[in-house]
Amino acid sequence: MLLPPLHIKLGMMKQFVKALDKENSSFQYLCQKFPRLSDAKIKEGVFDGPQIRSLMTDERFDTTMNTTELEAWLAFKDVVNNFLGNHKHSDHKNIVANLLDKIQKLGCNMRIKLHFLDSHLDFS
Template identity: 30%
Template structure:
């Protein structure tokens, strides 16, 4: 899979996480950090939410800081307003998130 430097959207992230070449290219530490992101995608942003969803999000944020990854605007909002996430998430759909991405991408530098 060939990607450009910069921000990835939802489908790109899913393809990247499932790409065997990407998994093999990661060091042991970065592989663990990538697994944190994968856990959030599967257990928080999917149809079924894990009981420990807030712990998974905090681990992902910690992994981002550890490997010096810049957070997208959506991840930053999720981190800052994690207490509101549980009550607000039934109102959010994946389609809305995909429409929001191009707008947010223009705001980031």
């Protein structure tokens, strides 16, 4: 049984935010961008689809991250745009492999949703 792409995206976003340094400017920017979202939800990385889409188009968010965070974020955006959507990029296996590498460097654990993402490669 495969998880829907939205569940995978939400899980990856949750892991990404949890791995951010809470004292870093990128985490502080999230708190400023979503003032109505509680600190607990932000710390746990609980975002919905529209909030994630908003961040994906926000160039200012990209400038608040350090190099490791930015590489993981760009790999996440690449997977969302080129693998989890309706159209799969011809090089989607390398795109997913790049994401897995970058998020592990960031300090994210290989959670079950990432295993599902990896297993999606066999069915696409």
